[in-house]
Amino acid sequence: MQVYQLFYKKNVVAIAAALLCSGPLRAQQSMSLKDALRIAIANYGTIKAKNSYAAASRAKIVQARLDYLPNVNLGAQLDFGTANGQNGPAYAFGPAGIASSGLPLNDQSWNAAFGALYLSNINWDFFAFGRSKEKIMTAVREAARDDKDTHQEIFQHQVRVSAAYLNLLAARRLTSSYRKNLERTDTLLRVILIEARHELLAGVDSSQANAEVSNARSTLLHAMDAEDNFNNNLIKLLGISPQRLSIDTFFISRLPAAFSADGDSLDTAHPVLQYYKSRIDVSDQLAKYYRTFNYPTFSLGAAIQTRGSGFGSSYTAAQSNYTDNFYQGIKPERTNYVISLGVTWNFLQPFRTRQQVQAQRLISKGLRDELDLTEQQLRTELDLSNSKIKNALADYYETPIQVKAATDAYNQKVVLYKAGLTNLVDVTQALYALTRAETDRDISYNNVWQALLLKAAANGNFALFSSNL
Numbered sequence: 001m002q003v004y005q006l007f008y009k010k011n012v013v014a015i016a017a018a019l020l021c022s023g024p025l026r027a028q029q030s031m032s033l034k035d036a037l038r039i040a041i042a043n044y045g046t047i048k049a050k051n052s053y054a055a056a057s058r059a060k061i062v063q064a065r066l067d068y069l070p071n072v073n074l075g076a077q078l079d080f081g082t083a084n085g086q087n088g089p090a091y092a093f094g095p096a097g098i099a100s101s102g103l104p105l106n107d108q109s110w111n112a113a114f115g116a117l118y119l120s121n122i123n124w125d126f127f128a129f130g131r132s133k134e135k136i137m138t139a140v141r142e143a144a145r146d147d148k149d150t151h152q153e154i155f156q157h158q159v160r161v162s163a164a165y166l167n168l169l170a171a172r173r174l175t176s177s178y179r180k181n182l183e184r185t186d187t188l189l190r191v192i193l194i195e196a197r198h199e200l201l202a203g204v205d206s207s208q209a210n211a212e213v214s215n216a217r218s219t220l221l222h223a224m225d226a227e228d229n230f231n232n233n234l235i236k237l238l239g240i241s242p243q244r245l246s247i248d249t250f251f252i253s254r255l256p257a258a259f260s261a262d263g264d265s266l267d268t269a270h271p272v273l274q275y276y277k278s279r280i281d282v283s284d285q286l287a288k289y290y291r292t293f294n295y296p297t298f299s300l301g302a303a304i305q306t307r308g309s310g311f312g313s314s315y316t317a318a319q320s321n322y323t324d325n326f327y328q329g330i331k332p333e334r335t336n337y338v339i340s341l342g343v344t345w346n347f348l349q350p351f352r353t354r355q356q357v358q359a360q361r362l363i364s365k366g367l368r369d370e371l372d373l374t375e376q377q378l379r380t381e382l383d384l385s386n387s388k389i390k391n392a393l394a395d396y397y398e399t400p401i402q403v404k405a406a407t408d409a410y411n412q413k414v415v416l417y418k419a420g421l422t423n424l425v426d427v428t429q430a431l432y433a434l435t436r437a438e439t440d441r442d443i444s445y446n447n448v449w450q451a452l453l454l455k456a457a458a459n460g461n462f463a464l465f466s467s468n469l
Contacts (some may be wrong), residue, residue, distance in 0.1 A: 036234070047153055050150040064136040071123045073119070074119070076116070099269065111219040145282050163453060174443075175224055189209040212428060266382065273375060277371060290357045293351065299343070389452065410430040449465075
């Protein structure tokens with residue numbers, strides 16, 4: 001499982017490239033994160049597919065139970081042909097031969113008449129040392145595994161959608177900050193042009209200001225382009241048509257209502273761990289099922305058969321005693337029945353089954369190793385999330401101080417510049433500091449929610465995050 005990592009500031013360009021998104025076609029009504037989660041679960045193709053797989057596994061449980069019932073066959077056939085017999089052995093390789101009974105005559109006879117066969121039989125493997133029970137339990141375990149697979153896919157998709165939504169929120173905030181930066185540089189340019197016309201400032205300052213405006217506009221365009229990419233990513237996860245998403249930007253500006261201490265250890269019902277455990281259950285159950293093939297099978301069979309024939313009972317003495325009348329030929333005349341109790345056992349099967357069971361046990365061991373690795377990774381992520389929450393909260397309270405100080409410094413430098421007491425380089429440096437402080441503030445707000453999402457993903461309880469929305 002992959003969990004989206006937090007955003008942390010390094011420099012202005014890196015932040016702009018990492019956290020931006022918006023989308024293509026048409027605007028729509030504002031979509032909250034809860035709405036996005038609901039839409040994604042209903043529309044995402046992988047979740048739909050796994051729901052179908054789980055339903056198919058539940059149907060296999062019914063099939064496994066029905067397989068224990070006896071086979072009941074009903075049959076009827078109408079025939080027309082000769083009745084030549086011949087002394088001698090025969091063995092049916094491939095397709096079955098013709099089943100004709102009659103006197104072995106000296107010469108070929110082409111006398112033909114109608115005949116009929118009416119058959120009903122029952123075959124039931126009524127006892128095989130628990131084989132049917134273990135087959136049913138295997139189907140039950142497989143259905144449980146596919147259900148848990150669906151649940152863990154929904155859980156992970158909720159994490160992916162939430163992370164993509166937070167990415168888009170951060171992108172919108174950063175794009176807004178870069179747009180304000182462009183407005184400030186453009187305003188400063190207009191001031192410089194006015195002052196330069198009155199020869200109060202050097203003309204070279206206007207050229208430098210033009211360069212700063214162009215740089216600010218380019219940075220904003222890059223931010224908007226990256227925002228489109230994040231918007232596109234969220235669209236894919238929602239499973240809807242391309243559009244520019246209108247999202248709720250309010251909740252990101254506040255802290256989560258509570259950071260629950262209950263999430264400091266892995267949830268016993270962690271969807272991912274439950275899925276891995278269900279795979280082990282299926283493998284162990286398969287080993288039990290395979291062992292039942294070591295033992296014999298006790299079967300019960302019964303059949304009743306009625307035949308009709310156009311050949312008379314004295315046909316062996318008088319070959320003219322037959323009729324080609326259809327109804328006379330298919331009229332039931334002779335009936336036989338049989339009841340059978342039997343046992344079958346392939347005494348070489350245990351040698352084959354032993355290796356099959358051994359292979360399945362090794363598969364179970366491998367699945368347990370995967371479970372241990374996943375659990376260890378989740379514990380590491382959970383520990384990391386607690387550190388990130390602590391650092392994100394500290395940063396959250398620091399950035400407003402930086403923004404206020406940078407704003408005051410920038411306003412001071414602009415006033416001094418207008419009065420001719422400082423140069424444009426100092427103003428530009430103050431502008432850079434203000435832009436950096438604003439983007440740091442935007443990122444710090446998002447980092448708190450991203451850290452909480454990381455904790456919910458590692459813990460296995462998505463409510464740790466969603467209950468704060």
